[in-house]
Amino acid sequence: MARFDIYVTYKKGIFDPPGATAERALQNLGYEEVSSVKIGKFIQLEVVDGTSMDRVAEMCGKLLANPVIEDYRIEPVEEA
Amino acid sequence: MRFGVVIFPGSNCEQDVIHAARYLGHEAEYIWHGDTDLAGFDAVVLPGGFSYGDYIRCGAVARFSPVMAEVVRFAEAGGPVMGICNGFQILTEAHLLPGALLRNVGLKFICHSQPLRVEQSACQWLDLPAGTVVDIPVNHNEGNYICDAETLQRLKGNGQIVLRYCEPDGSVLSGSAPNGALDNIAGICNERGNVFGLMPHPERVVDPLCSGTDGVSFFNTIVQRLAEV
Numbered sequence: 001m002a003r004f005d006i007y008v009t010y011k012k013g014i015f016d017p018p019g020a021t022a023e024r025a026l027q028n029l030g031y032e033e034v035s036s037v038k039i040g041k042f043i044q045l046e047v048v049d050g051t052s053m054d055r056v057a058e059m060c061g062k063l064l065a066n067p068v069i070e071d072y073r074i075e076p077v078e079e080a
Numbered sequence: 081m082r083f084g085v086v087i088f089p090g091s092n093c094e095q096d097v098i099h100a101a102r103y104l105g106h107e108a109e110y111i112w113h114g115d116t117d118l119a120g121f122d123a124v125v126l127p128g129g130f131s132y133g134d135y136i137r138c139g140a141v142a143r144f145s146p147v148m149a150e151v152v153r154f155a156e157a158g159g160p161v162m163g164i165c166n167g168f169q170i171l172t173e174a175h176l177l178p179g180a181l182l183r184n185v186g187l188k189f190i191c192h193s194q195p196l197r198v199e200q201s202a203c204q205w206l207d208l209p210a211g212t213v214v215d216i217p218v219n220h221n222e223g224n225y226i227c228d229a230e231t232l233q234r235l236k237g238n239g240q241i242v243l244r245y246c247e248p249d250g251s252v253l254s255g256s257a258p259n260g261a262l263d264n265i266a267g268i269c270n271e272r273g274n275v276f277g278l279m280p281h282p283e284r285v286v287d288p289l290c291s292g293t294d295g296v297s298f299f300n301t302i303v304q305r306l307a308e309v
Contacts, residue, residue, distance in 0.1 A: 017187050068179065
């Protein structure tokens, strides 16, 4: 079994309403040092050994992320 | 003339669309999301709701339902397709319409009657004069339309912007969109005008018993147009 961690975030310039709300909320709580919050998705994918990065990228482009608005980053995870 | 209304798991406006079409004297039948045959249907409607629980992104899973391959073929052959609310989200995910629909600005689920200005467009589903103001309910959490600058220019240049959120007098102000949508866009069509997506729910305003009739032309226009062909 191989594992990949996938991070899906909004592309630069795409407004992120939950992130903006969390940013204001933190500032309202007194964390004035906060200048930006972006909220994305974290996906843990388990696949059979030998599955290529290209194949995982294909899954991201097709379903897990929408390339019109989102970027994704794939990290292979070494099992401890 | 027969409307087909697709039911995805989690659709919840399909009965309203069927009722609206039949109330206006048209034939309408359900299409199951697992079906792969659109024979006998002259126009297809993707209704509102929460297909597949809106998981991953609204419309992201529904887009891969077996019926969608047929809907894409139908649309590419010039068949009229209208996506309402979640149906609009599915059409963008399926790349039948450009752009995407994000979470509403302010994170609020909005549900109210909304004035909309009809724009000069190529849309085959609507022939109301440009500048007409219609009142149609909106009912969504992800209606914040977005696309890149190049796409927006193309939408404007090709007459693909069909409806804009506006004030009751028809003026379109920067704050007119209750969801933060880019350029106040409430509905767009493809270049050909046969594929139409909109966040508001015209099916809810065809019967005077239910607060208005501003949605009537959204069903009758396409029927008349198909009858002329």
